Amino acid sequence: MIETIRPLIAKHLNRILSIRWDIHKNPELSKEERKTAALVADILRETGMEVRTSVGGHGVLGVLRGRLPGGTVALRADMDALPMEEKTGLPDASFVKGVMHACGHDVHTAMVLGAALALAEMKDSLPGTVKFIFQPAEENNPEGGAPAMIREGVLKNPDVDALFGMHVWPALETGVVSTRPGALMGASDRLFLTISGRGAHGSEPENGIDAIAITAQVITALQTIVSRNVSPLDSAVVTLGTISGGDRYNVIAGEVRMEGTVRTVTPEIQDRMPGRIRSIAEGVAEGMGGGCSMDYVKGYPPLMNDPGLAERTIGKLKGILGPDHVVTAEKPALGGEDFSFFSREVPSLFLWLGCRPAGVTKEEMAPLHNNRFVPDEKAIPLGVEVLVFCALDFLESRKGEGERK
Numbered sequence: 446m447i448e449t450i451r452p453l454i455a456k457h458l459n460r461i462l463s464i465r466w467d468i469h470k471n472p473e474l475s476k477e478e479r480k481t482a483a484l485v486a487d488i489l490r491e492t493g494m495e496v497r498t499s500v501g502g503h504g505v506l507g508v509l510r511g512r513l514p515g516g517t518v519a520l521r522a523d524m525d526a527l528p529m530e531e532k533t534g535l536p537d538a539s540f541v542k543g544v545m546h547a548c549g550h551d552v553h554t555a556m557v558l559g560a561a562l563a564l565a566e567m568k569d570s571l572p573g574t575v576k577f578i579f580q581p582a583e584e585n586n587p588e589g590g591a592p593a594m595i596r597e598g599v600l601k602n603p604d605v606d607a608l609f610g611m612h613v614w615p616a617l618e619t620g621v622v623s624t625r626p627g628a629l630m631g632a633s634d635r636l637f638l639t640i641s642g643r644g645a646h647g648s649e650p651e652n653g654i655d656a657i658a659i660t661a662q663v664i665t666a667l668q669t670i671v672s673r674n675v676s677p678l679d680s681a682v683v684t685l686g687t688i689s690g691g692d693r694y695n696v697i698a699g700e701v702r703m704e705g706t707v708r709t710v711t712p713e714i715q716d717r718m719p720g721r722i723r724s725i726a727e728g729v730a731e732g733m734g735g736g737c738s739m740d741y742v743k744g745y746p747p748l749m750n751d752p753g754l755a756e757r758t759i760g761k762l763k764g765i766l767g768p769d770h771v772v773t774a775e776k777p778a779l780g781g782e783d784f785s786f787f788s789r790e791v792p793s794l795f796l797w798l799g800c801r802p803a804g805v806t807k808e809e810m811a812p813l814h815n816n817r818f819v820p821d822e823k824a825i826p827l828g829v830e831v832l833v834f835c836a837l838d839f840l841e842s843r844k845g846e847g848e849r850k
C-alpha cells in the first residue's frame with residue numbers, strides 16, 4: 446500500500462507546499478475563513494468529488510466515493526489563524542497585519558488537501574468513502590467550529606466509522622509522529638471568582654469584612670482540590686492567573702476579583718471541577734462572613750483517542766515508518782483542541798506530527814501560539830503520507846462491509 450501512496454504524494458508535493466504558503470500568507474481569524482474555505486473548496490472540486498460549503502459557518506466538506514463498497518473514514522483539518530503579529534522574518538510571512546498562522550493550521554489544511562489529491566487518484570480501487578472535513582474556528586474556545594459542523598451532519602450519511610486528525614508538534618523532531626490511546630489533549634476551562642466583604646477603615650477590622658483575608662484562605666483551600674479530590678493517578682491543574690482588589694493601603698477591601706484556568710484530562714474530572722471549586726470558595730467565604738460568586742466557562746472537552754484505533758494505528762505506522770519514528774506519548778498535553786468534539790461522536794485518532802528541524806533544540810524552537818513559530822516544511826510529506834495511510838488502511842480493514850446509513 447505504502448508503495449502506491451508515496452509516489453502519488455511526491456507527485457503533488459510542490460502543489461501542497463505552495464497551497465500551504467498561500468494560506469500562510471493570507472491568514473484569517475476564527476469565523477472569518479472565507480478565502481481559505483473558497484480555496485479549499487476549489488481544490489476539492491478539481492478532483493471531481495462532491496463538495497459542500499458553508500457547513501457550520503465557513504466549514505467545507507468533501508466526499509470522495511470509491512468505486513468499491515466499504516466503510517467511511519474521515520480526515521479533519523482546521524483552517525483559522527490567530528490574532529498576533531508574525532515575527533518570523535520569513536519572506537513568505539503573513540500579508541495580513543496582526544493575523545498569523547501561529548498554530549500550524551495552514552499546514553493542517555494543506556496536508557488534508559494533499560491527502561485529498563492523492564486519494565482522489567486512487568478512487569477506482571478505493572473500498573469505501575473518504576470524507577474531508579475542513580473546520581473553521583478551532584481557536585474560538587469555548588465555542589469552537591466543530592460542534593456546528595457536527596450539527597450540520599458531517600459525520601452522517603454515510604456515517605463516519607473512524608476519524609483521523611493531526612497537529613504539528615514543535616516539541617517533536619521532524620520525521621516523528623506521536624499519539625497515545627485515551628486522553629491526548631486536556632480540557633481547558635475558565636474560572637471567574639468574586640469575593641465580597643465589607644469595606645472599613647484599615648484600623649477598624651471589627652467594622653468590616655476583609656475580602657483580601659478571605660481571598661487568601663480561598664486560594665489556599667482551592668489548592669486542595671488537585672491534591673485531595675483528584676486521584677494521584679489522574680491529573681488536573683487549577684491556576685488563578687489574576688487577582689485584583691482593594692482601593693487604598695489603609696482601607697479594608699470590600700471586593701476581590703480573580704480569574705483562572707482549570708485543566709483536566711478526563712470528562713469525569715472536568716465535570717467534577719466547577720462543583721468542587723464553588724463549594725470550597727463559597728464555604729470559606731461564608732464561613733468568614735463574606736460571600737463569593739463564581740462564573741465557570743466550560744471550554745473544549747478532553748480529546749479522547751479511541752484506544753483500539755490508537756493501538757492498531759500505532760502498530761501499523763511502526764511497520765511503515767520504522768519503530769523509531771512512531772512514539773507512544775507518555776502523557777497527554779493540557780492545551781485544548783476542539784477535535785475533541787468529533788472524538789466524542791465517532792472513534793477518532795489525533796496524532797502529533799514532529800516539526801522541529803534537525804539541529805534545532807527544544808529550547809530554541811518557538812512553541813505553538815508564538816509569533817516566531819515556524820514548523821519545518823520537511824514534515825509536510827510525512828504528514829500527508831500518514832493521513833493517507835490511516836484512511837486507506839482503515840478502509841482496507843473494513844473492506845466489503847458496506848456503508849452504514
Ligand SMILES: [Zn+2]
Nearest residue numbers: 548584813814
Ligand atoms: Zn492553537
Ligand SMILES: [Zn+2]
Nearest residue numbers: 548549550612
Ligand atoms: Zn491548533
